Structures are given as C-alpha cells and as structure tokens.
Amino acid sequence: EIVLTQSPATLSLSPGERATLSCRASQSVSSYLAWYQQKPGQAPRLLIYDASNRATGIPARFSGSGSGTDFTLTISSLEPEDFAVYYCQQRSNWPPGTFGQGTRLEIK
Amino acid sequence: QVQLQESGPGLVKPSGTLSLTCAVSGGSISSSNWWSWVRQPPGKGLEWIGEIYHSGSTNYNPSLKSRVTISVDKSKNQFSLKLSSVTAADTAVYYCARSGIYCSGGSCSYYFDYWGQGTLVTVSS
Numbered sequence: 640e641i642v643l644t645q646s647p648a649t650l651s652l653s654p655g656e657r658a659t660l661s662c663r664a665s666q667s668v669s670s671y672l673a674w675y676q677q678k679p680g681q682a683p684r685l686l687i688y689d690a691s692n693r694a695t696g697i698p699a700r701f702s703g704s705g706s707g708t709d710f711t712l713t714i715s716s717l718e719p720e721d722f723a724v725y726y727c728q729q730r731s732n733w734p735p736g737t738f739g740q741g742t743r744l745e746i747k
Numbered sequence: 748q749v750q751l752q753e754s755g756p757g758l759v760k761p762s763g764t765l766s767l768t769c770a771v772s773g774g775s776i777s778s779s780n781w782w783s784w785v786r787q788p789p790g791k792g793l794e795w796i797g798e799i800y801h802s803g804s805t806n807y808n809p810s811l812k813s814r815v816t817i818s819v820d821k822s823k824n825q826f827s828l829k830l831s832s833v834t835a836a837d838t839a840v841y842y843c844a845r846s847g848i849y850c851s852g853g854s855c856s857y858y859f860d861y862w863g864q865g866t867l868v869t870v871s872s
Contacts, residue, residue, distance in 0.1 A: 640809075673858045675793075682842055682862035683793065689851045694860065726793055730856045735808040736783075736795035 641665050641732045643739035645725075651747040658714040660742045662727035667707045671731035674703055674712045677741075678723045686725075687712065714744075722746050749774040751843050751863035759837075759870050765830040769843030769863060776824045777801040781846035781857055784817065784828045786839040787865075794839075798846060799826055833870045840865040 642665040652658055662672065670690040675683035685694040687703035690710055700715045714721055727739040755767035769782070776782060783798040797807035799817045807815050816829040830837060842865045846857035 670852075671856050675859070682844075682865055683859070684862075685858055685860045688849045688858045689856065692849070692851055694858075728793075728859075730858060734795075734797075734806040735810070738793040738795070740792050 640735060641668060641729055641737050643727050643729055643737055645727060645739035645742045647742060648740075649743045649745060651745050652717055653747045654717050654719055656717050658712075658717055658721070658744060660712040660714075660725055660744070662705075662710040662712070662739050664708045664710075664729060666732075668729040668731035670706045671729060672703075672705070672710050673728045673730065674701075675726045675728065676721075676723050677726065683726060717744075719746075749845060749861045751845065751861055753841060753843050753863045753866040755866065755868070757867060757869060759833055759868060760872050761834055761870055763833055763870075765828070765833050765837060765841075765868055765870070767828045767841055767843075767866065767868070768825055769827070770823070770825045771845075772824070774845075776819060776826065777821055779848055781806075782819070782826045783844045783846050783859065785842045785844055785859070785862075786837075787842070788836075788839045796828065796830075796841075835870050838868065838870045840867050 644663045646661045672690045674687040677683040691703045724741045750772045752770045781798040784796040799805045814831045819826045843863045844859040845861040847860035
C-alpha cells in the first residue's frame with residue numbers, strides 16, 4: 640500500500656500570503672495524484688487532478704505540481720475562504736485508494 | 748449537476764451491520780464512472796472503503812474487505828454499503844462519492860468529483 644505523507648501538519652498564514660503544501664508518496668504514483676479541500680462540516684472538494692490540472696470551477700490561484708513521489712499544492716494569494724484542511728490522494732496503485740493525513744491551513 | 752444523498756440509520760449496535768444507501772440524481776449510475784464510499788472518523792482523516800461500477804464490479808480496501816459489501820441498484824439509480832461486525836472504531840461520517848473519469852496526456856484515471864453531504868454513523872449500545 641502506498642503511504643502519502645503531507646507536510647506541514649498545520650500551516651499558519653495570513654490572507655494574501657502564498658501557501659505551499661507538500662505531499663510525498665512512499666513509492667512513485669506517476670502523476671496520478673489529486674488534491675482536495677475540506678471545510679468544517681462539509682464534504683471534500685476536488686481541486687486538482689493528475690497532479691497539475693485544476694478541476695472545473697477551481698480558481699487559478701490554486702496550482703499543483705510534481706510527479707513520481709513529490710507533489711506540491713500552491714495557493715498563490717490566500718483568500719479568507721481558503722483556510723481549510725487539504726488532502727492529497729493517489730490513484731496510481733489502486734486498490735486501495737489512499738489519502739494523506741491532511742494539512743490544516745489556519746489563519747495567522 | 749450530479750447530486751448524491753446518503754441515507755440510513757445513524758446508530759448501530761456493536762457487532763451489528765451498518766447499512767447505508769446513496770441515491771444519485773442529475774446523472775445516471777450507469778455512466779462511465781465508479782461509485783465509492785469514503786469515511787472519516789470524528790476529527791480524523793479520510794479512508795476509502797470501496798467502489799462499484801454499474802456492471803457490478805467492485806474494489807474494496809483490503810483492510811475492510813472481509814466486512815464490506817457494496818451493491819448497485821440501477822433501477823433506483825442508487826448504490827449501497829454494508830459493513831458487518833462493526834465496533835466503535837467504525838464510528839465515522841460516511842460519504843458516498845462519484846469517481847469521475849479524467850483524461851489528460853493520453854491517459855485516464857478516476858477522481859472523487861461529486862460527494863454526498865455525509866452521514867454520521869455511531870456504533871454504540
């Protein structure tokens with residue numbers, strides 16, 4: 640089973656700042672990686688698929704990069720609504736589908 | 748717009764069977780997508796449980812495989828989850844989700860693009 644490790648566990652930033660979230664896989668997942676955003680009391684929302692493609696309706700300030708074992712989600716300029724928990728998920732070695740443990744992005 | 752809605756008991760007794768149904772609207776369950784169950788214990792991360800295709804083909808998380816059954820009812824445009832021999836560790840918000848097909852660079856894969864709102868299932872006597 641592929642293990643996804645996200646860092647940092649918590650990221651404290653202010654609106655307008657740039658956020659960089661990391662996801663590292665225990666073995667290569669090629670580019671079969673997604674990022675999800677989850678706000679309290681809500682279901683996750685797909686942000687990025689295939690490592691770097693924005694899902695429908697996702698603002699351009701969200702971008703993804705990486706391949707193999709190292710991936711990054713970047714939010715170029717934080718808006719108040721971006722403070723949430725972010726999960727990466729791999730679809731390379733399936734089943735099982737594995738998620739990272741999440742990064743909490745909080746307001747500083 | 749595809750919508751998913753979970754339904755089922757919110758309380759299940761230990762050693763019992765958890766049963767949930769996900770009704771799909773705004774799209775056909777017979778489309779080229781997989782249909783999944785994902786759970787999230789209170790305050791914790793996401794765990795994929797399993798998925799089903801409209802043909803009845805299934806994939807399960809090996810850690811739960813011995814206790815999980817996912818089925819589909821095309822006539823009702825819904826799919827269901829059964830999890831047997833539950834314990835307190837199975838207490839979680841259970842989500843149903845569509846695994847939509849996404850293609851780029853000549854290859855295709857599936858990602859969770861539509862989700863239900865989730866339903867909390869508590870295992871307690």
